[in-house]
Amino acid sequence: MDKKTEEFYIRLKEELKNTSTWPTEYLYKFIVPTDAKKVEEVENAFDNMGAVIKTHHSKTGKYTSLSVNVTMDSPEDVVGKYIEVSNIEGIISL
Template sequence: MNILENNGNKNPDEFYSSLKEKLEATHDFPEDYLFKFIITNDEAKLTEIYRVFDNMKFTMSSKESKNGKYTSLNMNAFVLDAEQVINIYKEVGKIEGVIML
């Protein structure tokens, strides 16, 4: 699921409503869900993302870009439903400079 896919001119409510429908159609919640983010190599941004996943069971892997400017993060978290996935995307979306895939 690519959060960056072309969503036309939808307002955020329409976008998240559409995302919820897609998630419910393609996933069998509760389950592990893979979140993918790209951040600048900034420890503070990583800490902010960790805070979003606080109180959740998750594993994380990361890979630094060739030039060392960016890090890609894979956060595999156990989520209960599509609403929880959307809430996580909304919270991470508040962190400046994070690209959500």
């Protein structure tokens, strides 16, 4: 992980600690190239967590956005999930 990304996650953890009571519901938003396998990889990352996942295709159909609403136990868990899905080729975390 590059230094800029690491610094972002450190700031995010601090912000989440200061603004939320844990456990709490967290909304992840991702964009992936429209490919059933990539969408499935994101969905699998949240499997058995009680996540509510909504998908929406872009106007051109080239991209799929995913909104994942899930209860997370801590800021560290939130960041850990971002890091886990960052391995999916072409994913953009919003």
